[in-house]
Amino acid sequence: MAGLAAAFGSGAMTNSIAEIEHTEVILATGTNTTENHPIVGMMVKRAVRQNGAKLIVIDPREIDLVKYADIWLRQRHGTDVAVLNGLMNVIITEKLFAKEYVDARTEGFEAMRKVLEQYTPEYVEKISGVPAEDLKKAARLYAGANKAAILYAMGITQHISGTDNVKSCANLAMLCGNLGIEGGGVNPLRGQNNVQGACDMGALPNVFPAYQAVTNDELRQKFEKAWDAKLDGKVGLTIMEIMEGALSKKIRALYVMGENPMLSDPDLSHVEHALKNLDILVVQDIFLNETAQYADVVLPSACFAEKDGTFTNTERRVQRIRKAINAPGYAKADWEIIAALSDRMGYPMEYKNAEAIMDEIRTVTPSYGGITYERIEKDGLQWPCPTPDHQGTRFLHKDRFTRGLGLFHAIDYIPPDEMPDKDFPMVLSTGRVLYHYHTGTMTRLSAGSTERYPESLVEINPADAARMKIKDGQMVKVATRRGAVKVKALISERPYEGAVFMNFHFHEVPVNQLTNPALDPIGKIPEYKVCAARVEAA
Amino acid sequence: MENKITVTIDGREAEALPGQTILDVAKAQGIFIPTLCYLDCTTKVGACRVCCVEVEGARSLVASCCMPINPGMIIKTDTKKVRNAQRMIVELLWASGDHNCLTCEKNGACELQNLVYWLEIEKPRFRIDSPGYETETNNSMISRDLNKCILCGRCVRACNEIQVNEVLDFMERGSRAKVGPAFDADYINSQCYFCGECVEACPVGAITFKQARFKGRPWDLKKVKTTCTYCGVGCQIDLNIHDGKIIKVTGNRDSREPNNGSLCVKGRFGLDFVSNPDRLKTPLIRKKKGGELEEATWDEAIAFIAKKFKDIKAKHGSDALAGLASARCTNEENYLFQKFMRAVIGTNNVDHCARL
Incomplete structure (x- = not known):
């Protein structure tokens, strides 16, 4: 971004x-x-x-x-x-x-x-x-x-x-x-239902909602007034830096809502050490996921079908979700849990319902200024939608870029952090498959997805398979400098000769023990798409 | 504005645009013409002929779904000739298969059943011959009973023209004609992506949602419109609820964007997790490191966290705490989460896994 x-x-x-x-x-x-x-x-x-x-x-x-x-x-x-x-x-x-x-x-x-x-x-x-x-x-x-x-x-x-x-x-x-x-x-x-919205809402270390910089004094003062609290003006830590911080005891408490870093982060053994090193780990989720196994407190939350709210899709469209059924047991909507915790810590958050939160969001988030539940009852609205009479924005940068002029960047090619060599002669790339989603917490419980894609597979080009005498369906070992996993081979023309592809949906085959945690220096995104690997019959 | 054409339909004058069909005009005028093979957004094939109408000067009845209007056209939709033809068509379709509504999942939402009723057909005129196909139940998502298929081709067009998955087509000819994947394979043994578009396109009980079988009649189901929880497209879906449970997921076609009623396998069949018995139901606390997680009340759990957070903040400062919000949760929850971290804890250490 x-x-x-x-x-x-x-x-x-x-x-x-x-x-x-x-x-x-x-x-x-x-x-x-x-x-x-x-x-x-x-x-x-x-x-x-x-x-x-x-x-x-x-x-x-x-x-x-x-x-x-x-x-x-x-x-x-x-x-x-x-x-x-x-x-x-x-x-x-x-x-x-x-x-x-x-x-x-x-x-x-x-x-x-x-x-x-x-x-x-x-x-x-x-x-x-x-x-x-x-x-x-x-x-x-x-x-x-x-x-x-x-x-x-x-x-x-x-x-x-x-x-x-x-x-x-x-x-x-x-x-x-x-x-x-x-x-x-x-x-x-965007690959996740509300990754756009999470960014829009300021779930990032450097910005308040609508990308208003925490370092900007004027903007920060606006939020201090709106929230009636003293706010910090220095940029916080990213997810990777938080894990580093946990290892060095700089971070002592971690509150995780609806995430599973124990399966999605690069270099999992590192994450495991980090989580174990915390004084307190609070995990709020719908399942006792891999991360929750390390938690000191686990809070049960309602899933999307059990609560009201909004998601913002990849095209900036803010759309409703609606409560259709009751949450199991004592599970509560995430917003109710946050509000309860905030109350207990001496900062009362009194919202009647999710709509009341949106009413507050609208006042501090200029691009959402015109978005109300009433207006999005039937069809969503695409931000920027600054005022109640604005019809939303189908495409950006008409006549003028948000920053004024569009800026070209002179960019030179740099090779990936880790290239194939004698010991690890192949390229490993990771991604998703149709029938599963992210860490598999949800899709692996679906009869249909499980039937169609029951176990993790590594895609291997037929030429490589022939050379290594690997048959379709045979177990192979995929190793990188960081670890090794055993996985079933799928002989396929999809990867080119010398490349293999794996998914990250199956905790039994934790592919992120293999991936390279080298980060993009600006986006802080790990290089999941390339690392050097060795494949052999298991 | 383009030049409008004036036609007469059931005695009233109507204006319409060139290229519109008789069916389009009738719809705009609030005149009901029955259809079976017609499927919005796909090629108009005029295969079933149940939408036939009389057009003055035409040699025979015409299929209104694919007949473009001409200036001055005089159209009649409810003459005896039209109704007789429609009855004949429906009765032949009825006789062509095993349309036993007693056990059919589509009972109450079947377009053939509705037409039999609408045309006031007392009993079948022809001998009913079931083609004798085996019902396909070897996958967990979609059941196929070709004995109920009326060969309207809607599933074929849904697969090829809407989803462009290019899996289904017609095969064989005459009385042996049927629809299915290449080489007459079952869905599970074909390239099928299980988007379920064919199920929603099917006007009868030939292709149905297997998991919804015997879980609730169409009139029992309450539809709740919401947004899919999987990828970033934000498809508008209808959760079909009965007895406090999600019975099936259908596409919401009231909203054209972003998905106009189409879904993928995850949104359609991927919600089993909601009712999974392993869902967390109560707060859990690990009272000492290395111990077990034990059930607790909300009050205990919240008090435990609040105390720990306060202690750490007091001893090590606000920046010793961090929070991960979620691309899975709502805007309202993400907003509240970052507000909590910033205003209550006092740190900007808040992130989520957008990067992963």
Whole structure:
């Protein structure tokens, strides 16, 4: 998100999901959207099959979307910046870029152009393995469209160069004038129901709700007044830094609401030590998950079907959730628990219901200023929606970027933190599969998902399997510098020769004991998509 | 505005746009024309002919779902000729399969059953021959009983044109014609993604939600509209509730965006966790490190935490505490959580797993 915020002034998905179906060219990179956001995948497929849209897929894996693609650029893992720079090199060399748009609406073009000079298709082919001719074709296709949408997800962000990757996507879109128009945009697809909302609401160490910086005195004073409390003006710790802090006893208490870091964080043994080192760990969840096993207090919470509230989807649409059934036993909605704890600590939080909290949110969150339960009773509203008569915003940056001019970033390719070598000759990449979700807490309890995808699998290219004498369904050992797991092999053309793919849904195969915790220096996102691994028959 | 066309439908003049069908015009005028094979947002195939109407000057009855209007067209939707044709069609469909409403999950929500009633058909005119297919029950999500299939093709279009999963199609011909995945495979042995679009598209009891079988009649179910809890698309779903339990999940089609009623396998079939017996039901406290988690009251648990948090804050400062909010919880809860950490604890050490 930091990447988009730097380029445009706002980190959110620029356009709307429905626009995907009616655009001319879709460039999907680092998003296996038919499995991770199947309804977005559906829109992409409909655009291609029914509306004549052209699809460019940039992905090391032969994901389902490749079947629908006009051009598939299969880059080596972690070489995204090189490929995106290569596309822009061609577009500039062949004078296909939107010069008027670049002149009028952006800054930083010259500096970027200089860096792009060396990224000729031939040079990019050497780095990424993408044939120079394919790169040129893709560049011409993207640049030739009146409107083209870029879709991306964790395949772009979960790298040490994640922020660079995002900025490169932003560069490409601005270069071709694809921002501030219907059907265009740079569209990060959020993988979790309310990750957008959690960010909007200030569940981040550096900002209050609506991305208002905690370091800004004026903004902080506004919140001090609204909340009637003295507030700290220095940026807090990120999730990784909190774990580090727990190890060094800098952090002594951790309150976890609805998260399972014991399965989702990189380098799990590290997290385990951190959690054990705390004076108190409070876990509030619907299940006794892996993290809760280390808790001193466990608080039972209601799930989404048992409470009222709102989620904000990937396209900034604030939508209602509604209580349909009662929570089991003594479980309570998370907001009720927080309020009870706050009361006990001497800061009364008296809210009649979830709507009363939204009424307060509206007063301190400018982009949510016009959002009321009454207005979103039938259809959600897309922020920014600053006033009660505002109709919401379908796409951002029309006529003007949030930050004024769009900012190009000159970005050089850097290789992944850990490359294959003699001891660990293969590339391991991780992600989700259609039938499961995140740490599997929910989907693994579903009869259907379990039936369709009962156990963890490692996808191995047939050539590698033949060389290593591994058969389909055989148990193999996948090892990296950090650990090893045993897992069943799925022989598949999806990964290229020399690469394997694993999911992180199964606690019996804790793939995050293998992944590389190296972080993107700005986004603080771990490099889940590339590390060096060794595979052998178990 | 584009040039409007004037037509006459059931004696009244109606304005409509070129390209609209007779069915579109009738709907806009509040005139009911029955349909079976018609499925919104997909190709109009005119396969079942139950939507037939009389058009002055036409050689025969026309299928209103796919007949575009012409200027001056005179349309009649409820003549004897139309009703007789509709009755014949429905009676033939009825006779083509094993439409036994007593045991059918679709009883009360079946479009064929509704048409038999609407057309006031007393009893079947033709001998009923069940095709004798085996019911497909070898997966836990979707049941198929092709004996009830009327070959309207809605599932085929839902699969190919709405979800673009390209799994279902027609196969065989004539009386042996049927729908299904390639090579006549069962769903579980095919490429099927179990989005369930075909189930919602089916007008009869041929494709049904298996887990909802015998769990509640259509008229028992209360639909509660909400937002799916899985990915970031935020699909609008209807939880179908009976007896305090979620019986099934259907797409909400009142909201066009973001999903216009379509869902994926997780939102559709992934809510078993809600009623799982392992759900946490009471607070638990581990009174001393290394001990067991023991059941506690809310009052004990909250008091325990408040004391610990206060002690740590007093001894080590606010920044010795940290909180992880959640991309799974609501806006209201995330707001309150960060407010709690910032205003009550006094630290900005609050984050969530957006990065993972």
